[in-house]
Amino acid sequence: MEYKSRSASISKVFQYFQPSQQESAQTLSESNLIDTLRTDFYSSIRTQLSENHPASIEELQNLIQNLYAFWFSYKDYVGKDPTIQLEHVQQCFWSLCRRHLPLDQIRKPLFAYLKKILSLWSENESNSYLGLEDFFHLCERLRQLGLASELKETFALSLKDHVQTLLYERYGSQWDYGVYQEAAEWIRSELTLLVEHVSFLSTASVHSQLDQLVSKLLGRLRSDSIFDIVLEYPRSSGAIEDLRLAARQPEQRQYLVERFMSTCEKSILRPSKDTSSILVFYVSTIRCFLALDPPGVLLDKAVKPIRTFLNERDDTSKSLVYLLFSKSKNGLSSELAKIPASNVDAASDRNDYLKWMPDPIDAAPDFRKPTDKDIIASLISIFKSKETLIKELQLLLADRLLQITDYNYDHESKNIGFLKYRFGESTLQMCNVMLEDIRKSKSIDEFIHGRKDVSPVFHATILSRIFWPNLVVRPFRVPKAIQEELNKYAASFSKKKNKRELVYLQNLGTVELEITLEDRTLDLSVTPEQATLISLFEESLTLRLEDAAEKLDQSVDIVKKHINFWVHHQVLTLVKDDVYGVRETQQEAAIVDTVIEDEPASAVQSQAEVAGSEMRVYWSFVVGMLTNLGSLELERIHNMLTMFIPPPNGYNRTQNELREFLALMVKEDKLEFTGGAYKLK
Template sequence: MNFQPHEKLSKHVVSKWSASFGRLNREQTGITGLLSFSEAWTIARDFLYPRDLTDASPPPPKKIRDVKAAFDVLAQCKMLPVLMEDFLEDMHKQQYLVTREIKIFMDKYDATSDPQYIAKMAIRVVEWYKGWSPPSELGGTLAAAYTLNFQTHIYSVLPPSFTRGFKALLNLTFNLVHMASVPEWMSSLVPANHPPPARADSPLWSAFDKLGLLDRYESLVSSVCYEYIEAYILETCTKRWDESMLVAIREWMTDNIVPWMIMPYARGARNAEEARSMLQGVGSRLDFHVCKTLTDLRTSEIFDIIVDYPDSSGALHDLKECLQRVDQRSQLVQTLRKANNKRLLHPGADTKDILTQYVSIIRCLRIVDPPGVLLYKVADPIRRYLRDRPDTIRCIVASLVGDGESGDSLVDDNEPIQPLQQQQEEDYSDPNWEPEPIDAGPEFRTNKPSDIISTLVSIYDSKELFVKELQVLLAQRLLAITDGNYEKERRNIEILKIRFGESALQVCEVMLRDMTDSKRTDTHIQAQKSSNLHATVISKHFWPPLQSGKFQMPGQLKELREKYAKEFHLFKPDKKLNWLPHLGTLKLDIELDDRTISAEVPPLEAACIELFSQKDEWSVKELIEQMAGSMESTAIIKALGTWIDLGILKEEGEDVYRLLNTAEEGDQGHRPSTRPAMTIDEEPPVTSLQQQEAAQMQVFWKFIEGMLTNLGTLSLDRIQSMLKFAPGYDRNIEQLGGFMEAARREGLVTVKDGMWKLQR
């Protein structure tokens, strides 16, 4: 048999034993060195052993000289690592003592929610930490291992309620920084025979640092600052928009937050410059949180801030600066669009109010974001909604010409009057050219006019609609002037020429010229033969369509018109008057047996009462026949109602009316002698743009009806393509869709799966 492997193993064991023995015996004679090592090991183990600090009996005295000598022997024998392992093992066995004390303090806190027990526990645990800490002579490795093991054990035994208690204690220390006196229990944390610290909370922060709580709960420490910042901003800045608050908030942080931050974040600073350097990182994070909190607040208030503009300019400038640090532009857009949909873009909102808010949005978002990306994203649904409103163009035009009844103007008087801005191509050769913002949409550049009027007009594809509405509104305003003073309208036309161009306002100039010429013509006629009739003569082909209605003026009124027309023909033989009998007003004195009543009324009402001078009783049917009109009976009944209100007529039966030559008992003296001016003519004399378009679409309806009759069902695109062959058709498919939907509501057509057909 071969025993060679056993012999090699035996030699290896003998070699290791000899080396270990030599190291422990230190080359001394016999086993002298081994005995001295054994004694040194016992002294060192006994010195390092973690003792129970709650034991009142004093530990056996040890001479520090003997302890140092024992560590020197172990160092020579290279046994300090083994000693460290034994020490850590002993500490692990004794850690239940620390756990027991932690539980005592935490039970007290859970019962009272008083953070002083968290503070006392921290100070007490630090005593255990210092009491068990190995001497520095053993080197940094043992100290680091000890600290890691001790702190790990502390973390493992802290109950969940510690987080709540630790945060409450942090809040308490925040208040202590600004208190003239401190609680008695806080003063008791300073050990006896120690000078008082510069700050009452210094012992606590030192304990937190020793136990590693500041690093482990760094987010909790920061959250205290965050919560104070949030509370201060909500308290001082909510609904306060008239001034910039960001500078004041930062000053408040310097006075209140920074002094507290020195202990957790700059404890080791030797001077102010070092402290400033150490606080720079956390200070930047806190400033970011200030901007984020203020941005969140202003974002939640953005709709009301815009309503309050320009008084809210301070809040807008704060928001602009904050958004440069905080990437919350998309949240601002979403919040404002949601608020607009809820509070603005609904049938209950007046178009004038929507336009006013839209203009404020334009001005406000240009402050917050000068490139206009936010405005482009917010304005899109507003523009689409306004485009579908039938009176949007009228409201914009009314503001352009300074319509007093439309409220505040959409145009700022301080803004320079300038032509409408057209879309411009990118000039990449411009040395000042800048790329699009990263969050800009593909259509951004082509939808960014700078002045308010250009922005409003760009809601629609063409400015021709505005020019037509300008003509309608100007016609109404000119016809409403009774004193012959057209200077205001002349000035409006000159301003509108700058905006829309000379050619677009030529028709308006003709209308203005008609009014001045009409004034001169009337003056000439009155000079030739004085008359109570004053007519306004206009050129039919240069004016928007006027409200239609034909009837014969009876009696005196008819004679006045005929005489005036005769004099006009003598003055201008090449022209002939075509009267519009339903337009204008008449001032009448109604002489009855016992009273005289003055009234200012439209021609139809004057014609009705004129007929009662022939006989005292008329039916509605007879009145219509006498005036040879095509009006409905409701118009006659409405006209008669004016004279009933004034106590001149009385309804005798169904559609039969009688003149009251003598006032009925109790009526005389209790009726108004003059009809209120506001009810003279409730319907404007000029046909509105919507009425003109509706009338024109009625013509096109004949074409649509013929298509659907001959071809059956058709899609909207097919109807649109075929209508393009109709004379004068210039509508887009969206306008056609709106018309077809209106026809569907009236029961003329039906639609299914996008296919339209006639209703049978």
């Protein structure tokens, strides 16, 4: 027998075994060449492995086939020699495969192949084994070559990708009911047999692994959509149930919160978003996360950026108060009607210490477990001080009461009653007086109309002036017929109230009008100013803007807004420059005049308007400083006002209030702001 050098390939080495495997193995053993053969075998395998870089599944299958043939050729020739430790050789061979095979390059075609197999398996529902013979042979050979771990690892990745696709396609937008159990059973029925074949695990173990995979992937699927789930809640309550069952591990819960916060930053916590929509989203977030995690740990983390953003907005208190009184689907009247837990008899909670539970492990250091599910309390806690919120509450209540035309204030009265649980009776004393004024106004109105001295369509709301916020008062010349009714009403009131007098706020109120034109009739609710303006066209078919302003005894700018209202409703039309006429028919030609109807103005001055009005008393001092000293910075103006304005009108404003006032003066074109200093224009 001849023996070639170690560089010869193992296939050539096998050619020299004659006449039988057993005799050849014995000859090698007697010649002390077994170790030489083994070393040559290892070297040949190492060389072939290093030179192979499979880029497709076909190339990979050829490589595995060659390795398989090499191993069994060697095993068949030398395996019968009792002196050869075949198991040791096999372990070395496996080590060579794992060490020198380009595993990273192998995994890519194997991953693609396994995904294809999984799809084929799912598609062939009647016979899942159809067309998979090559796959089963490949799995068996990989195991015999010691690559079972690589097979399992790559199969696990492809299985995860496949299950993720299945869950997304079937349950991605299914939010109205929970699908966790259904999905787990479905994936079991789909993939158990195939996973058993690859992993050689028991059915129970495979079920456990598939359940864990479904839990993880369904939790991730729902977490990726958490922002939209919150938007759709409670219609998305099924998705919340899935998250409650699937997202149990700390890392899953952390991912859920981070995903939610990240999407909030991009989608809703933006300057372009109005505050009311953010508040509505915040309320939905509270409801949604408490359903998901009743202890409130996730909620505590998720809402921090929302609370910070709302706290920094100037109109948050105004928007919140509006929602508290709103009857719309996004309003909070129903939540406000829930009596807070702090006002409920504490006897039912006296044994709560027996129910004590430690905070969850993923709770933040500053976490405070919610004592109840009070959404209103959570909203109120956004503000560091309740004073601003109470002022906005007074303004809104005044505005709503002034819009009432039938003295029915039950909705407002109930809401104020509920708010007393939050702020206390004394804090809302001003609101109580306003409500009482409406009640007394109704009684007085019934008395006056009982005497039948006044037109039955004329009614008034009588205010205790010092208990109401500052109102927007804008006098104008009232039509003679209306003035007569006002005088009659005032006279009857004087008789009822021991000669007390009424002072009318002429621009406040509502007038119900029926406008009859040639081809249509309009029923509109308008302001007294708008009603007076349109009544001028009873005397003349056309009217100049300046003439209308003179007749109303108001500025041209104010009258132009009244005219714009009627142009918008196609009652008036622009005839020529600053001349308007009645539009009797809708087909009537008109000069195009771009009109944007103003938002209905509130009868109550906002806090910013009140502050601006109050700050104007210091304007003359500011003018004097800037005239004598030239440009001045904000801080110096503030210090000089504090120093030189004596009591009783001493300057006691903050620097921020002064900054806002000076910004208003810049807007009114009275000041310039350059280089951080203010100067007169």
